[in-house]
Amino acid sequence: MCGIAGIISFQNQARNVDGIIQMTQSLKHRGPNDEGYILYSDEGIQHYFGDDSIEKDSKHINTALGKGAKVSFGFRQLKIIDLSSKSHQPMADNSQKYWVIFNGELYNYKEIKTELKGLGHHFFSNSDTEVVINAYKEWGTNALQRFNGMFAFAILNTVDKTVFIARDRIGIKPLYFYQNERFFIFGSSVKAIIKSKLYQPEINWEGLWQNFRFTTAQRPHTVFQDILALEPGHHLLINLNDNSVSKNQYWEIPTQIQDFSLSEEKATQLLEESLHKSINYRLISDVEIGSFMSGGIDSSLISVLAAKQKPDLKILTLAFNNFKEFNEVNQAKETANLHQLNQIVLNADVNKFYRNIEDSIICYEEPYHTISANYLLSEMAATNNCTVVLSGLGGDELFGGYDVYRKIPLWEKLKKNKNFIDFLPEIHQKIKKGKAIANCKTLGEYYSHYYTNFQDKEINNLFIEKSIDTTYTLENLYASKKQFTDTFEAMSFYNLKSYIGNHQMRALDSTTMAFSVEGRFPLLDHNLIENAFRIPTKFKLKETTQKYILKEIAKKHLSKNVIQMPKKGLSIPLKNWVETSLKDFISDNLQSLENRTIFNKKAIRNIITSKNESKIWQLVSTEIWLQNFIDKPL
Structure with missing residues (x-):
């Protein structure tokens, strides 16, 4: 590295x-x-x-x-x-x-x-x-x-x-x-x-x-x-x-290669063999290796399988003791105890993070809509002398762990009949308002509505300089000539191209390397990806069970509590920090942003009033990016 x-x-x-x-x-x-x-x-x-x-x-x-x-x-x-x-x-x-x-x-x-x-x-x-x-x-x-x-x-x-x-x-x-x-x-x-x-x-x-x-x-x-x-x-x-x-x-993510002759047993065997081989490859090192492990399935499974090959593997877990909605430490400790893993737990300290907050933004080299927990984890790895760390990234994208996969049937029904939304339970009404998927004609448009921070209309109100339509940006960039077996496969393709290839990889490489740490990703081995696209969708989303085939493998190694835990993701309590510890820092930077002539002041104030923490943080990180890369280049 x-x-x-x-x-x-x-x-x-x-x-x-x-x-x-x-x-x-x-x-x-x-x-x-x-x-x-x-x-x-x-x-x-x-x-x-x-x-x-x-x-x-x-x-x-x-x-x-x-x-x-x-x-x-x-x-x-x-x-x-x-x-x-x-x-x-x-x-x-x-x-x-x-x-x-x-x-x-x-x-x-x-x-x-x-x-x-x-x-x-x-x-x-x-x-x-x-x-x-x-x-x-x-x-x-x-x-x-x-x-x-x-x-x-x-x-x-x-x-x-x-x-x-x-x-x-x-x-x-x-x-x-x-x-x-x-x-x-x-x-x-x-x-x-x-x-x-x-x-x-x-x-x-x-x-x-x-x-x-x-x-x-x-x-x-x-x-x-x-x-x-x-x-x-x-x-x-x-x-x-x-x-x-x-x-x-020289390479593209393969589509239309689902092998419908595969039985569930054969598909599971194919994935399990690919996973073991990928992990073994990523344990090759002449320096110490660690593994990031939250309480979720992907990182827990990777950590357990890796530790079977390397018992001294350091397992790094980030805890949020004051924020139960983000904390997965109990599930992580349960996995560690079950397999007697060498676990190290760090409680996220906002005061310690605050001292390095500008560095954490600058390392991304472009504005970022949140504070990444990966920065804290990478510092934790370096502190514990782990020059190499494993990550469970990729499981949700390949096997349908995100909520968007579960809502694919809903979108397909809405695409055929927009009036269908009138018969939905109240819990789904927010989809109509927040994501507007009823009006999405193509999968690229649906994906763009789902994976977004600001809609084009909001950005147009905010930016004085430019007006751009991004409705079909992802489709034109990644899938203008691609054909897909089904919508699930297409969603996985978009996730790997856009979310993994741009968002996640940029963030993870930036944060790990900021501390001279190498991140490795067993679930993103290209052979594993190719085999995952061979596995029929019915083994990934089985009735209402997401990531079904990965969970079947995980059952051999993880407790029921871990497998059945609602997905939380590796998140930090941004909303709380925005309203408390970081309030003055945010206010100062938003004031500086308002003083620029490139953004609409009224639009900035509307975002502040909305109290949407990710949009507020997007503005804050934009100001810090402008200061360090455009005003006075580093």
Whole structure:
């Protein structure tokens, strides 16, 4: 797990060494253990060390200040696999003609390494990074089809004079880039690109609008003008001969592959085998591993199965002792006691969190509609020396854990007959008012209404600068040519593309890496996802039972209390904190936001009056984002 940065000059050999140094230093939290650089010019490859480099067997990067380069790579390393200096990056193959900077983990690197050895490749380290570069050298782009992992990497090929950049299938590891007529700049964070001094941050109004609507800008868009995110399952090729940039997709979430010949027994066996294999992969590490465990099914099941393979696994649980509606600690303790897990419980302390509140917002690099419990959990992991942590993210999206899945039949009836809502019990009337699903013609529109913070009309009243219609944004971005077996399958597809690929992955990577911690997600293994889409919907939503097939597996390991507990999710008591501990902080920032000329003051006051905590916090985080990224870039 690391941080990568690169500058490619389109006009001769630009003097951009100071830029790559600043970019790389900004990524220190992502990789505190090692540092390295290469510069590629007409003189060939020059390798440099930095202040935090383990071995200083070349020249210090400061000696290159003032030099020109066609390609500059910078790297920060968080050591996970192969803790020796042999895993240092940028790393070259044995010929010194291919150079890689690799962020992430390749879980099946040992199998690929064995195959490559059989093809004549020689290795000098035990790192997965060396496998990546030799696999690319052997198979080119097709190497991506063999990789099981999470990654964002760049490979300089001095033979063909190209730079190849790729991102993992789910988008677990980030990759941002900025391109103009002079440069192509990329990195693990937007902040790194800003630090190059070759980009002046400005608001991307379409991205900010999407952020208000969907809680995050929908990739490839960001809230920064002209900065894009490489989409999950995509790769880029920059040709240094003619400065052309091409992008291609190498993987997509599979649909219309449900295997209706599968019995419930066979489907359960398929999922169980996939889950065990995925967890075992994610226990590969040369440093200490922990596991986030709330009282819910997904994280509890992952933690229990992982602990069977690694009994000393630290189980990290966040408690909200003063807020029963958010607290799942009793269920988590029950699971821990049942399996004698090594559990550590931390009570969420608003006073401690308050001292770091701006940092928790800044690490997201764009406005965020809530305070994430993942920030507290990540700090907890670091405090307890867990460099790697497992997470149960993905179960609700794949197997229908959210309320939206249960309401699919309702929407389908409303789509056919809007008058049907008149016959619904009073409990469903809020759907008509809050989500307006009776008027949604397509699934993309229904999903957009359900997964939203602000509706377009509200944002239009708030924004002075721009007016955008996002009704079909998600459909156009992700599913314009997709066909689905059923609505459940489509909803799962949208959840993985939008909610996981944009919202969850951005938030989790930002918070874990803020504390130099690597998050791993067994339920988001691409083989498991493909098998999950093979399993018929009837085994995921069985009558009124959501996540049926996952619960059947969980019954073997978890108590009835855990399995039957109403879903709470990993939430924090934002409403209470907004009205009490954070009241003054919020008031000050909202006043600053009102003083700007980009938002309608009356609309801001209406939101404050509404006492909707997520909308209020969206405004607060927007003000802090503006202060730190637009007014005076970090």
